[in-house]
Amino acid sequence: MRSTGIVRKLDELGRITLPIELRRNLDVAERDPLEIFTDEDTIILKKYNPADIFTGEMDNLIEYKGKKVSKNSIIELSKLAGSSIEE
Structure with a gap:
């Protein structure tokens, strides 16, 4: 410092x-x-600087219910839920 x-x-x-x-x-x-x-x-x-609540990533953020989530996290979560998202 x-x-x-x-x-x-x-x-x-x-x-x-x-x-x-x-x-x-x-x-x-x-x-x-x-x-x-x-x-x-x-x-x-x-x-x-707002960041993804799961990974801390700061690129491709989407706000959902006052929280920031990256597109990559959304894709990973959809896979965990058994869905697939086409980019």
């Missing part, structure tokens, strides 16, 4: 502002979703 040398204080609502240079370098736009991770005493922010 690299230090940016940037220090920010939380406001009264617990918010921080990410500097514009950091947002530009990481391609984070206004209203982009960020995932929050913790590792002991460390907080990690990561730009959220």
Whole structure:
């Protein structure tokens, strides 16, 4: 992990502002979703990229009932169910 040398204080609502240079370098736009991770005493922010709920694959995604599923997973699941899907 690299230090940016940037220090920010939380406001009264617990918010921080990410500097514009950091947002530009990481391609984070206004209203982009960020995932929050913790590792002991460390907080990690990561730009959220939806992925297949089964494999983590990020290509050819289809949304079903609020979840992302790849076409490959759908094909594999149809085989498990005894059906076949033609591509």
